[in-house]
Amino acid sequence: MTRIRVVLFLSMVSLLAAAAGAFAESPSEMLAQVDARRYIPNLSFVMQMTSFDGDKQVDTNTLWGFIKGTGTRNRSLLSFAGPASVKGRKMLMDGNVVYLLFPRTTNPIRLSPLQVLLGQASNGDVVRTGFSQDYDVSSLAEAEHGGVACYLFTLTVKETSKDASYQKVLLWVEKQSLRPVYAEFSTGDKLLKQATYSDYQSVMGKDLAFTMDIHDGDNPQKHTVMTYEKVGQKQVADTVFRRDYLPSWVPEQPR
C-alpha cells in the first residue's frame, strides 16, 4: 500500500514537472511570443482573396497594400488591382474605421465594418497581425489539431478593445514552432468564423502564414482564401493613414 502511494506521489510530481516545463512562461508571454514570431513591421504585400461557395469560386480580388501597427489596431492602405470592375478602388482601414475611394472621385466614403465586402473576411481579418494586443488569455491547454500537437489558447477580448470584431477566440498553436494553425472566432456564444493558417514561409526572419482560409460560422461551405503573393516592407509616415491622403496615394507593389 505504501509502495502504491509512493508511486502515485512520484507520478504526480513528474506530471507537475512536465506541466511546469511545458508552460515555462506565462500564457500571456507565450501568446506574445506567438505574435512576435510572425509579426513583420510595415508589411507591404500583394494578396489574392478568393471566395468560394463549396467548390464553386464566387470571385477573386487582388489587393496591393501595406500595414502599419499591431493587433487589430493596425492601419492599412489597400488598393484593388483586379478584377477590372473594381480596379483602382482604394481602401483605408484604421481599426474599425474604414474608408473606400472609388476611381475618379476624391471624397473617400466612410464604411461600417459590416459594409466591407471581402468575401467571408472582415477588415480585421485582412489586417490582423497578432492577438496579444487585443485579447487576454483566459486559459491555456494542450490539444491536437489535425494530428498536430498544439497549445490551445482561449482568448477573451480586452476591456480596451471592446470594439474588436470578435469577443472570444480559440487559437490552436503548433507546440514545436509556435505557429497558429487554426482559430475559431465567436461572440462568446455563437461561432462567427473559423480560420486555418497554412503555407508558412520564412520572410525577413519571421514565420508568415502565406495562406489563410476563413470559413463562415453559419455556413462553413462559404469560405475565403487569402494568399500572399508577394511581401516586403515599406516605411511610411503615420499621416499616410489619413482619409485625406487616400486620393493622393499611388499604389505600388512591394519592392
Added chain:
Amino acid sequence: MKKPLPVILALLGTYVLGAPLSLAAWNTQLVMDVLPTAALAPAPAGGLMQAETTEMTGQAAVSHTQPIVDGLSLSGTAWGMADSLPTGIPFDTLPTKIDLQSRILELKLAWEAIPGTLIWDAGKKVIHPSSGFFRTPLNVISHGALGNAANLSGGAVGTWEEGWVGTGLTALLGSFTLSNFFSPRLAWSPAADQVLQYVSTQQQDYQDLTQLDVRIGVADVRLLGLLSSGGPGSADPAVHLTAGMGVDSNIGDAVTVRAEGTIADSRTRMAVTSDQLPLAAAVQTVSWVPEALVGFTWTNKDQLSVMAEYCYNGLGFGGGDYSRLITYSQALRANTGAGPDLLDQLGTFQAAQHYGFLRVSGKIDDRLSAAGWTTVNLQDLSGLTGIVLTLSYDAWTVNASLMNAWGNTDTEAGLSPLLWKVDLEVSLFL
C-alpha cells in the same frame, strides 16, 4: 538631321519600363445605355398626350496614373459620349441625330514635397467634400454630372464629372489636414474656339476653397470656406462667400452617420411674380441661403443595407410662396408656353425646402444585387421612386433601372411631365 521622335519614344519607353511598378495600367470603361422614357407632351389639338421615345447613349472613359519618380505622378481621365437625344426630353428632339461630347475630366501633376505630409498638385481635378448621397451640400464647387443619361440610382453624383483647372496644396499634420485649392476664371469665345468645348467647360469665376479636416475620436469633422468672384469686368465682380461644415462617424459595427451644412451669402433662383395669366417669373437674389443634410446607413452581415437622408434646401420655397409656385405650375401646364417652367422636369426636385430619401439595397445572390429608393418632397408628399437590378461579373456589369414620378396634380412630382423612365445599361471594364 536625324528625326528626334524615335529617340524620344525609345527614351520614354525605357523610362516607363524602369518606373516604379505601380498600379498604373490604363483603366477603360465603356458604357452603353438604352433609355425608353414616357412623358406628357403638348398635344396638337391642345391638352397633354403621352409621348414615348428611346434615348441611346454610348460613353467611354480612359484613366491612367503614371508615377514619374517617387512622390511625383501624373494622372488623368478623358471621357466621350455619343447621345441620340442630347436634351433628354422626349418631346424636345433635335434635328441632329447624334450629339457628340467629350471632355478632359481630370489631368493633374501631383508632387509629395514632403512624403505623406505636404502635397502639391496642379492641373484639373474633381473636388467633392460631401458625404451625402441624394444631396451634396458640401460640394460647393461642382460642374454636375456629365452626360444626359439620368442617374437612376437616386444619387446626386453621376458616374462622370468634370473637374476644375487650378492648383492645390494639402498639408497633413497630426490629426489635421489643411488644404487650399485655387481655380482661375477661364472663359473664351464659344464661336471662335469651338474645339475647346470638346476639351473643357468654361470656368466663370475665380474660386478659392480652403478646407480643414480633423479627426476627433472616430469622427471626421470638416470645415470649408469658398471665396468666389467673376473678377473685374465680369457680370458679377463681387466676392461671394460660402461656408460649410460636415461630420461623419460610426456607431458600432453596422451604422455610419453623417451631417453637413453650408451657408452661402448670395444665390439666385427663379420666383413666381404672377400665377395668373399672363404667368410671370423673375430671377430673385436670396441672401444667406442655408442647405443641410443628415443621414445614416445601416448594414447587416448579409449586406442588407438601409440608407436614410433628410435635406433642408434653403433655396426652395415654403408656405404661401410654395403654394403660389404650385398654382403657377398648374396654370402653366394648362397653357403650355405661357411662362418659364420652374419645376425640374425629369429628375432632381428642388422647389421645396424639405426632402427625404430612403434607399434599401442588398444582394440576391453572389452576382445579382437589387436596390429600391425613393425621394420624397416632404411638403406635398410627392416624389420619385426607382428600382435598380445589377448583375456583376469581373469585367462587365448589367444594370436595369426603372424610375417613376408620383403625386397628385397639385404636387411637385405630380406636375412633372415624367411618367416613367427605364435604363438598360451595359458596362465593360478593360
